[in-house]
Amino acid sequence: MAAVPFVSVDLLALATNPSYFSTLPATSGVEPAVSLLSYHDSFKDLLGPNATAKLIGNYSHQAFHEGGVYNKETNTMIISSNYDVGPPPDNINITILSLDDWSIQSTAYPDLWNANGGTSYYPPGSNTSAPPRHQVWADEGDLEHPSSLVSVDVANNKTEVILNSFLGGRNFSSINDVRQHSQTGDIWFTDADYGWFQYFRPEATVPKQVYRFEPGTGVIQVVADGFVEPNGLEFSPDEKTLYVTDSGAAQWMQFNYTRPSTVYAYDIIDNKRLANRRTFAFADNGVPDGIHADTEGNLWVANGDGVHVWNPEGILIGKIYIGETSNNFAFIPGGVLVFTNNRLWLVSGIKAQGREICKDFGVGC
Ligand SMILES: *[C@@H]1O[C@H](CO)[C@@H](O)[C@H](O)[C@H]1NC(C)=O
Ligand SMILES: *[C@@H]1O[C@H](CO)[C@@H](O)[C@H](O)[C@H]1NC(C)=O
Ligand SMILES: *[C@@H]1O[C@H](CO)[C@@H](O)[C@H](O)[C@H]1NC(C)=O
Ligand SMILES: *[C@@H]1O[C@H](CO)[C@@H](O)[C@H](O)[C@H]1NC(C)=O
Ligand SMILES: *[C@@H]1O[C@H](CO)[C@@H](O)[C@H](O)[C@H]1NC(C)=O
Ligand SMILES: *[C@@H]1O[C@H](CO)[C@@H](O)[C@H](O)[C@H]1NC(C)=O
Numbered sequence: 001m002a003a004v005p006f007v008s009v010d011l012l013a014l015a016t017n018p019s020y021f022s023t024l025p026a027t028s029g030v031e032p033a034v035s036l037l038s039y040h041d042s043f044k045d046l047l048g049p050n051a052t053a054k055l056i057g058n059y060s061h062q063a064f065h066e067g068g069v070y071n072k073e074t075n076t077m078i079i080s081s082n083y084d085v086g087p088p089p090d091n092i093n094i095t096i097l098s099l100d101d102w103s104i105q106s107t108a109y110p111d112l113w114n115a116n117g118g119t120s121y122y123p124p125g126s127n128t129s130a131p132p133r134h135q136v137w138a139d140e141g142d143l144e145h146p147s148s149l150v151s152v153d154v155a156n157n158k159t160e161v162i163l164n165s166f167l168g169g170r171n172f173s174s175i176n177d178v179r180q181h182s183q184t185g186d187i188w189f190t191d192a193d194y195g196w197f198q199y200f201r202p203e204a205t206v207p208k209q210v211y212r213f214e215p216g217t218g219v220i221q222v223v224a225d226g227f228v229e230p231n232g233l234e235f236s237p238d239e240k241t242l243y244v245t246d247s248g249a250a251q252w253m254q255f256n257y258t259r260p261s262t263v264y265a266y267d268i269i270d271n272k273r274l275a276n277r278r279t280f281a282f283a284d285n286g287v288p289d290g291i292h293a294d295t296e297g298n299l300w301v302a303n304g305d306g307v308h309v310w311n312p313e314g315i316l317i318g319k320i321y322i323g324e325t326s327n328n329f330a331f332i333p334g335g336v337l338v339f340t341n342n343r344l345w346l347v348s349g350i351k352a353q354g355r356e357i358c359k360d361f362g363v364g365c
Pocket of ligand 5: 105106107108155156157
């Protein structure tokens, strides 16, 4: 494991010198590598002095794209690969990373056609004092199978479709990412249309929206619309705020940066509804994709050059800079696993702790 020093970014130099950033030693390398860019002193306090980094997977195919959901029973991290448009096209695989020995294998689960984001999941009636045995995955579907939410029992490779339409009347486009509210057990999810842009889903027949679904009763409602591509979503640690990324600048695997690369925030009312939509942050590089909060309420966001960290006021305090696109990442105790599609990076020895570490790992509570 190589120690990673912090590189202090001079904001006033950035303010007036557009070429300043590319002259930093950390950003001028030809190979992707981990650097910690500090945009505010609080970033050093948040991570602590002992960060190290290591490349643990470097593949010719894009095995490390989305998700990153820990399963305690098997001590594995479940990751989804990227869809390969081909030719020939290649469905999304599931990548299983062992946290015992960092070994990696590829698999597929029954009735999970094209997994994108996921989260750990307590089905109704679960014992929520123990780490969740199940996961719920956003299945983008394909040309034969509608987009759905699929519950996976990782230890047995068993799956169950728990939602595959809006009240029987409309299909989702490409469900993108999902979270479970800890107090209500409700599943909140985003529906984008990246399956259409990757040629494996029909054109959207519904607006791009955020939904709330009660797995115990079947109640479902739309809680937010007005997006180009609603993508990652995440609760604040107190579950009073919902963050949603809009990666609308990316469509058809092309970029138009006059569309959103933006994180929105909402107040959560009565644990059920949203109010007070506001612009929380705008990314300087790529599009914001998967997001996770830490226990102090900072928002970590996968972006075009690595993972950006915004404080609860929406100010960028630092980046885990890799120099290539990250679509998602996962907190582990004392660390974070960053997915950059062909590569998997481990950053460890950090003080910051993911919001769901206590629930998922049963440590750091
Ligand atoms: C950093 O590592 C040193 C030496 O192992 C240790 O004494 C210290 O507690 C660590 N600091 C943090 C914040 O983890
Ligand atoms: C990943 O593997 C490729 C092909 O073997 C190699 O050229 C490249 O240097 C590796 N990347 C890193 C960051 O080590
Ligand atoms: C799925 O896994 C197989 C075997 O590891 C690999 O050859 C293929 O490229 C993978 N496909 C994707 C889209 O990751
Ligand atoms: C729930 O899980 C906790 C922690 O593992 C355990 O102590 C408790 O016995 C479980 N309760 C039930 C009803 O299974
Ligand atoms: C589940 O699938 C994985 C990966 O394909 C395999 O290693 C494991 O043995 C399977 N487990 C069960 C209980 O079938
Ligand atoms: C939803 O998708 C399924 C499977 O692709 C299709 O059979 C069905 O007609 C679609 N329903 C609507 C309302 O579009």
